[in-house]
Amino acid sequence: MAYTGSYQTQVFAAGGSPFPFTPKGLEEAARRDMPREHFDYIAGGAGRERTVAANEAAFGRWGLTYRVLRDGAPADPSRTVLGTPMSMPVMLAPAGVAELAHPEAEAAAARAAERVGAVQVLSAVTSTPLEDVAEAAPNGQRWFQFAWPDDEKLARSLIERAEAAGYTAIVVMGDCHVAGWRTRELSSGFFPFQHAHGLGNYVSDRRFWELAGFGSVPDGLTPEMVAAAAETWNRVFTKPALQPEDLALLRSWTSLPIVVKGVCRPDEATRLCAEGVDGLIVSNHGGRQLDAGVAALDCLPPVAAAVGGRVPVLFDSGVRTGTDALIALALGADAVMIGRPWLYGLAVGGQAGVEHVLRSLREEFTGALALTGHRTCASLSEADVRAVPPTEKGMTA
Numbered sequence: 001m002a003y004t005g006s007y008q009t010q011v012f013a014a015g016g017s018p019f020p021f022t023p024k025g026l027e028e029a030a031r032r033d034m035p036r037e038h039f040d041y042i043a044g045g046a047g048r049e050r051t052v053a054a055n056e057a058a059f060g061r062w063g064l065t066y067r068v069l070r071d072g073a074p075a076d077p078s079r080t081v082l083g084t085p086m087s088m089p090v091m092l093a094p095a096g097v098a099e100l101a102h103p104e105a106e107a108a109a110a111r112a113a114e115r116v117g118a119v120q121v122l123s124a125v126t127s128t129p130l131e132d133v134a135e136a137a138p139n140g141q142r143w144f145q146f147a148w149p150d151d152e153k154l155a156r157s158l159i160e161r162a163e164a165a166g167y168t169a170i171v172v173m174g175d176c177h178v179a180g181w182r183t184r185e186l187s188s189g190f191f192p193f194q195h196a197h198g199l200g201n202y203v204s205d206r207r208f209w210e211l212a213g214f215g216s217v218p219d220g221l222t223p224e225m226v227a228a229a230a231e232t233w234n235r236v237f238t239k240p241a242l243q244p245e246d247l248a249l250l251r252s253w254t255s256l257p258i259v260v261k262g263v264c265r266p267d268e269a270t271r272l273c274a275e276g277v278d279g280l281i282v283s284n285h286g287g288r289q290l291d292a293g294v295a296a297l298d299c300l301p302p303v304a305a306a307v308g309g310r311v312p313v314l315f316d317s318g319v320r321t322g323t324d325a326l327i328a329l330a331l332g333a334d335a336v337m338i339g340r341p342w343l344y345g346l347a348v349g350g351q352a353g354v355e356h357v358l359r360s361l362r363e364e365f366t367g368a369l370a371l372t373g374h375r376t377c378a379s380l381s382e383a384d385v386r387a388v389p390p391t392e393k394g395m396t397a
């Protein structure tokens, strides 16, 4: 890992940091630095945003317990999930159209993740094609989020390209088969894909252009081609009729581990394990799909119990701090992912901003691991958390 020193020591030696250290401070700085409709696209959720609020508030219902007089050896936050080594169990969640936050988009995030030893799960709908992101950080660890297109040849092409470019797991997006009712996007009238933003993986794909009625990948895009790309993408982006059985087809295309994202129910977790998936991600898409949804954290213990250790269980939606990550691990997650926080870091400082977010999380997580009496993540369990009266603190600061 390129970075091994103490981030706190570095910050104090430098007399401070240009970047905020609280989740709210980071969000506010990002809001200031971004055009309003870009910020709203990233920050927003479905409907009245009750699920977004519930996701963060759910962490306020758990308290971590302390252990004292341990042997004082520094805790090691690293672990390996599905064969992928990571310097901490906090990964970059797939989030599309990162150019809304910063022109260097996913490539800057890839370099930051590489520097910190974090895993980047690349979105299907990136500003930069997946090959170029991999090239930007050749020593990074990366997984690919697959939005199963309604065309088998395009589906296969995306999977083969990801495997060839060094992505080491396929994350199947399970919860976007219909559009969420996104009130902020409706209010601003801004939907990035309408302007062909975020189509980097599609406009670089031969099969995509065949579907658009062109013979091959064009060198440049005329306005007519941009319109055709946006229309074609809208038509083939997802396969609404996707079934658990379809995963067998994906299995026949790739030897990479297959992880399903968006699982919130134990009965579905059981079914997917029976279907032979290699991992699950408990997530409600950061509250962007369904309003009045159950907080993702409340879905974690039942899903983890149903899986019973057969495959790794990952978690996202509402993780903002190192201690949030620790709570999720204690409740059964093998690793967590962050969505909005890395986009905010990208908005305020490009690669350096994402590095700041990741280093802060790693250092806070590592300290919390030691303070709860652990040397590694492996010994975390439900014995480390206790249900407490709801607290809003930390959600507002």
Ligand SMILES: Cc1cc2nc3c(=O)[nH]c(=O)nc-3n(C[C@H](O)[C@H](O)[C@H](O)COP(=O)(O)O)c2cc1C
Residues within 6 Å of the ligand: 041, 042, 043, 055, 093, 094, 095, 096, 123, 124, 125, 145, 173, 261, 283, 284, 285, 286, 287, 288, 316, 317, 318, 319, 337, 338, 339, 340, 341, 343
């Ligand atoms: C702007 C934005 C774009 C996203 N795009 C995708 C995507 O392309 N694919 C996907 O599976 N999830 C996507 N997500 C959801 C994230 O992967 C993740 O589930 C969510 O952001 C986690 O919640 P958090 O933002 O509270 O950390 C997106 C989230 C945001 C905020």
Ligand SMILES: O=C(O)C(=O)c1ccccc1
Residues within 6 Å of the ligand: 096, 125, 176, 193, 285, 288
């Ligand atoms: O914005 C999102 O959360 C997201 O995942 C998405 C991806 C593509 C199209 C629309 C939404």
